[in-house]
Amino acid sequence: MEARMKHPVYVIPDAMKALQALKGATEQGGVPAATLQLIELRASQINGCSVCVEMHARIMRKAGETDDRIVAVAAWRHIPYFTAAERAALALTEAVTRLADREDPVPDAIWAEAARHYDEKGMAALILAIAGINVWNRLNASVGQIAGEWRG
Numbered sequence: 731m732e733a734r735m736k737h738p739v740y741v742i743p744d745a746m747k748a749l750q751a752l753k754g755a756t757e758q759g760g761v762p763a764a765t766l767q768l769i770e771l772r773a774s775q776i777n778g779c780s781v782c783v784e785m786h787a788r789i790m791r792k793a794g795e796t797d798d799r800i801v802a803v804a805a806w807r808h809i810p811y812f813t814a815a816e817r818a819a820l821a822l823t824e825a826v827t828r829l830a831d832r833e834d835p836v837p838d839a840i841w842a843e844a845a846r847h848y849d850e851k852g853m854a855a856l857i858l859a860i861a862g863i864n865v866w867n868r869l870n871a872s873v874g875q876i877a878g879e880w881r882g
Contacts, residue, residue, distance in 0.1 A: 734874045752862045759855020764795060765816055769823040770863040771803050776827050777867035780877040815847035819856055826860045
């Protein structure tokens with residue numbers, strides 16, 4: 731397996747700086763790091779980004795996340811491993827990631843449930859984090875980035 735081209739963030743290094751700055755900013759929004767990792771993993775699963783699925787699962791394990799929760803993210807609605815706040819963040823992640831899949835892309839009920847658990851700064855962090863991981867997913871999918879290559 732081989733990527734189609736050198737990754738765009740290495741071709742245009744300022745793009746890497748911008749994406750890293752966005753990631754750093756989202757981490758200042760008061761959302762638990764574990765929740766941010768859950769949404770990054772879930773969006774990556776939806777988008778079929780093997781690079782990000784593999785990478786975020788590895789990062790989550792290193793941070794002490796259990797394998798039970800990592801492997802259950804794809805079925806988060808049907809398993810008791812997630813808090814109400816995490817579920818709200820995961821629902822928001824799915825809605826924001828799948829904008830074209832429904833007439834009302836981010837339904838009021840999903841928004842209201844997330845806003846029940848996160849203040850305005852937290853909501854901003856969630857939305858920015860979801861947008862950020864979707865950018866990475868699209869970059870990796872576009873160039874055919876190979877999972878695991880980022881490690882070494």
